[in-house]
Amino acid sequence: DENVRLSLRLIRYAGDRALLVARDVSQLMRLEQVRRDFVANVSHELRTPLTVVHGYLDMIEPESMPEYEPILHELRNQSRRMTQIVEDLLTLSRLEAQGELPQERISLRSLLEALRREAVALSQSSHAVTTELIGKHDLSGSTKELHSAFSNLVSNAVRYTPAGGRITLRWESDANGGRLSVIDTGQGIAPQHLPRLTERFYRVSTSRSRETGGTGLGLSIVKHVLQLHQAHLEIRSEPGVGSTFTCVFGRERLLEPLALAEAP
Ligand code: ADP
Secondary structure (H helix, E strand, C coil), rough: CCCCCEEEEEEEECCCCCEEEECCCCHHHHHHHHHHHHHHHHHHHHHHHHHHHHHHHHHHHHHHHHHHHHHHHHHHHHHHHHHHHHHHHHHHHHHHHHHCCCCECCCCCHHCCCCCCCHHHHCCCCCCEEEEECCCCCCEECHHHHHHHHHHHHHHHCCCCCCCEEEEEEEEEEEEEEEEEEEEEECCHHHHHHCCCCCCCCCCCCHHHHHHHHCCHHHHHHHHHHCCCCCEEEEECCCCCCCHHHHHEEEEHCCCCCCCCCCC
């Protein structure tokens, strides 16, 4: 029956004996699909009314009613936040439904430079941003998705690092694989939070994070994008010292650098 989904587990024991455990997970998978569809539909339906609210709010001139200025300011902030949450939820739904991704050549030299410029712009030059390129390989994958995942890590590094801090963007590759790290000297994260950071809406300090303007979905998006590239995220952090977020790619994702055109 093509509607039945089984989860199979092979347990080897006592040398040459093995036990095959089959579990019917059809119902679980159907429920998971219902959840995904529901989130995608709700997000999609919220998009239009939010665009209208946002549009009308932008048309109001605060000078015409100065006494409402702070309220208007707050309404705009909140409607922008809601729009960002809806966009991030739609991104997650799209990633969950994503099949094959394009296999493009991503030059790490240009990517690091683009990310460096983003960090400088976001931090309004209040952080020292440096790049390090160790290893010549390029990366194979979806330029758009990987760039957005790395941008999320960069914007977190800026948001959770006080002015004057340092942000390092590092690519290291060798025959075994590649690692892209975003290293900051920011507030850091206590160890008990680390295993849950990539869950949707999980935040270390709710009020503080809201102020910084995030949606709580960034790391969840990063995790999904990396999964689609058979890669994973490693997080190391020490409160008060800083954090390192590393995207770890297997060697099958590495491309040898393009040979320079031979001189005639
Ligand atoms: P948010 O939009 O709240 O930043 P994320 O999913 O990107 O959501 O991150 C989840 C939480 O992880 C954040 O709310 C913050 O508490 C913590 N976090 C993420 N990146 C960093 C970082 N570089 N330094 C310190 N804390 C971080």
